[in-house]
Amino acid sequence: MIEAVGLTKRYGAKTAVHNLSFQVRPGAVTGFLGPNGSGKSTTMRMILGLDMPTSGHVTIGGHPFRNLPNAPRQVGALLDAKAVHGGRSARLHLLSLAQLAGIPARRVDEVLGVVGLQDVAKRRSKGFSLGMGQRLGIAAALLGDPQVLLFDEPVNGLDPEGILWVRNLMKQLAAEGRTVFVSSHLMSEMALTADHLIVIGRGQLLADMSVQDFISTNSADFARVRTPDTAPEGREKLTAALVEAGGQVLAEPDGALRVTGVPLPRISDLAHDADVRLWELSPHQASLEEAYMRMTQGAVDYRSTVDQRAGLQPADPYGYGPGAPAPQGWAPPAGNPYPALAGERPNPYAQPMPPQAVPQAAPGYPSAPASQGMPPAPAVPPVAPAPPSTPPPGAAPAGPADLTKRDSEDAR
C-alpha cells in the first residue's frame, strides 16, 4: 500500500507536483498516467525517498521510505533502465545491487532467468538494446522479492513479445497480492495491463478510478452521420434538426457530422422527418486512449506547433501541395482527411470530396480535432500559411486544401 497525502514538489518557481493525494492498493496493477512532464517520475522519486516533498508526505505500508526497515526487501523499483554502468556486466551489476540490499548472490541468477537475460549475463551492458536494458532494470526491481513494486515506463523500447511479457508479469505480481504501480504515457497499454488508474496532468490529480469507470466517465460515445455530398443543404437542415432535438453536432473535416446527445434511432427519425437521406449513420465508442486524450488535453506541456517550413520550400500554389507534409494534427492520410481514431477503423465512406462540399464550419462549435486532444486548429494561423491563391476547385487533393480554406474562412 502506497499512500500519498497532499504531496507537493516545487523546483524554484516551477511546481512539478501539486497537492497530490492517492492510494495504491495491493493485489492490483495501478497505472500511473500522464503526459510527458506531468510529474510522474517526480512522484515516483518522492515515493522512494529520493526527492524530498516540498509539502505533504508519502508512505509505504505506513512508513516514509527512509524509515522503512530493510527497504530493498520491501520495495523494488525500476526508475530508469539506462541507469547502469555500461562497462559492468549484467550479472555484476545485479550482484552489486543484491549485495547492497543483503540479498544472497544466487537470487541474481534467479532474476536473470526470470527476465530472460541468462545468456548475456556476462556481457557488458554497454552493448544492450533498450529492451534488454529494460529487462535488466526489471530484474533489479525483482531482486528483493518485494511486496511493493514501482515501474517507471517499463515497456519503453520493448518489442511486442517483451510488452506482452511485461504485461503478464505485472498481472502475475499483482495476482500474488503485491502492490504494483506502473507509470506510462501509453493509455492503450495501460488499458490492457492496469486494473486501476491514477491520471495526473501538470502535477495535479485528474482521475483516480478503475479502468472501467474511467472509460465510462470520460468517454463520450457519438454517432457519425453523413449526408450525400451532392446536397449540402440537406446537411444543414439535418444539423438544425439535431441541434433542436438537443444534440451536439460537430462537423468533421471530411464532411461527416459527429453527433452526441441523440440516440441513433432518433437521428434516423429526425433525418426522415427532415427529408434528408443518410449515407452513413454509425455508432462510435470512444476508446480509452480517446478518453485519456480528452482528459489530459488541457494539461499537455509539450505540444507541437505547425512546421511552417518557411523558406525551405518553393512557393506552392496549392498551399500544402501533394508532396508537402500536412501540418501536425491535421495530417490526413490521403483520401481520408479525418484522422482515424484509436480503436476505430478508417471510414470507408470518407472519400475525398470537392472543396465546395466543405461545411461552412459551423461557427460556435469547436473544431473537431480539438476535441481529441490534437493541437487545436488555430482560428488565425500563427504565421498565416495562406496559399498564394485559392486552390482551383477540384484541382487540389481535397483534404489539405479544404482545411486551409476553412481556416481562412474561420478567420473572417
Add this chain to the structure above:
Amino acid sequence: MAVATQVLQSEWTKIKSVRSTVWTLGLAVVVTVALGALISALSKNDFDKLSTEDRINFDPTFTSFAGMGLGQLAMIVFGVLVVSNEYSTGMIRTSLAAVPQRGTFLFSKIAVATLLALAIGMITSFVAFFVGQSMLGEHKASLGDPGVLRAVIGGGLYMTLITVFSMGVATMLRSPMLSLGILMPFFFLVSSILGNVSATKKVGQYLPDQAGHKVMQVVTVGDDAPYGPWGGFTIMVLWVVAALIGAYALLRKRDA
C-alpha cells in the same frame, strides 16, 4: 552496521567490475615510478654539475617521487570516477533507494575506494622509492636513514588523501567533467604556480597538495614553511575532512 557491510561488499563489486579502476590505478603506478626513475637517473648524471648549495639541498627520496605530480592525476581520475559514475549513469537513485541511510552509503563507498587507493598508493610510493634510489647510484638514500621511512609512507598517504579529496569534491559537484575540469588543472598547474610565485607563496603553501608534499620530503634545508612534515600532513587531512563534510551535507539534503 549490517548495512555498512552490505555497502562495502557492493562497492567492492562495483569497483572491481569496471575497467576504469585498473586503468587509472595502473597508470598512477606506472607514471609515478617511471617518471621518478627517469628524473632520478638524470639527477645522478647532473649531480656533479650542481652548486654546493644544491648538493646540500639534494633530497634523494623526494627526487624519486618526482613522478607523483603526474601520477596523482590518475588517482584523481580514479576518485572522481568512483563517485561521479553513480551520477552520470543514474545508479545513484538505485543505490540510495536501496540504502536510504545516505551517510552510511557515502562513507562506506568512500571507505572501499580509500582502502584500495591506500594499497595502491603505498605500492607506488615504495616501488618509486626503490627504483629511484637504484637509479641514483652512490647518491641514494636508504630506508634506514632518518626521516626516509616516514617520507616513503607519507608518499603513499599523500596519494591516498588526494584520492579521498577528489571523491569529496566529486560528490559535491556530481558531474565527472566538472570535477575533473576543476581538480586536474588545479593540482597540475594552479597550485604549483601559487606556491612558486613569491606573492602568493604564503597562501599556496596551505593548499592541500603543497602542504601534503611536506611529509614526503627528507631534506628541508632552506624551506620556510611554518609547519613540519606532520604539520603539513595535518593541513592536508583538514582539507580532506572539509571536502567530506561538504559532500555529506550536500548528499544528505539534496534530491538524488
